[in-house]
Amino acid sequence: MVDTSVQKKTRSFLAILLPDAVKKAIHQVSSPFRKLPLDVKWVEERNYHLTLKFFGSLTASEIQRVHDTLKQLTPDVEQFSLSYGGFGVFPNLMRPRVVWLGLAGEVERLIQLYTKIEEKLFTAGFPREEKKFRPHLTLGRFRSNANIDLFIKFVNENPLPDHIGNINVDELHLMESRLTPGGPHYTSLAAYPLRKKSSARE
Numbered sequence: 001m002v003d004t005s006v007q008k009k010t011r012s013f014l015a016i017l018l019p020d021a022v023k024k025a026i027h028q029v030s031s032p033f034r035k036l037p038l039d040v041k042w043v044e045e046r047n048y049h050l051t052l053k054f055f056g057s058l059t060a061s062e063i064q065r066v067h068d069t070l071k072q073l074t075p076d077v078e079q080f081s082l083s084y085g086g087f088g089v090f091p092n093l094m095r096p097r098v099v100w101l102g103l104a105g106e107v108e109r110l111i112q113l114y115t116k117i118e119e120k121l122f123t124a125g126f127p128r129e130e131k132k133f134r135p136h137l138t139l140g141r142f143r144s145n146a147n148i149d150l151f152i153k154f155v156n157e158n159p160l161p162d163h164i165g166n167i168n169v170d171e172l173h174l175m176e177s178r179l180t181p182g183g184p185h186y187t188s189l190a191a192y193p194l195r196k197k198s199s200a201r202e
Helices: 018-034 060-076 107-123 150-159
Strands: 009-017 040-042 047-061 082-088 098-105 136-142 166-170 169-178 183-193
Touching: 009 060, 009 183, 018 098, 018 136, 018 150, 047 060, 047 107, 047 136, 060 107, 060 166, 060 169, 060 183, 082 107, 082 150, 098 107
Parallel strands: none
Antiparallel strands: 009 047, 009 169, 040 136, 082 098, 082 166, 098 136, 169 183
8 A cells, every 4th residue: 555645646757766876877977068058957866767657646546546556567577677878868959858868778678668557557547658758867957958069069079988887677666756946856655576587497
């Protein structure tokens, strides 16, 4: 049972959380272009995560439906690993909105998981995501495209280091997002473990 007694509606999303060491490494490798004179609101290191689905504001009963759905789904999904695949922007360099860090590794497994989540939650009464799923970690959001040429130059001239570390995806988290004057604060409402990888002998 998910504790939803704090408020009638909860701003919620489903995410894969990152180890603190990986968050720190991401922050370090992205720090050079954070120092560029870009008009970007940067995500705080403590808030790095991989969003699988944003729900918006949910009632207690809706959160319980999400919880029940995920509790049934995740035991059938085997753990997998992700790494990193370079920096970029959405939707394009002419109209940049989001600075992101791409993902590599077992991305196909991630996409399969996302598809399964969408199907099960749709069956449970939640709308499908209209946009195509593009796996990434959001690093910041552009307020304008001022000095975007400096960002492009930096990305082209500075390959992504290989020491960021991997993400072992072993559980999902249903998160609460509280918007405050100091920025968003995220709290895990519930965790959903994935099935451990089968050994070579099995």
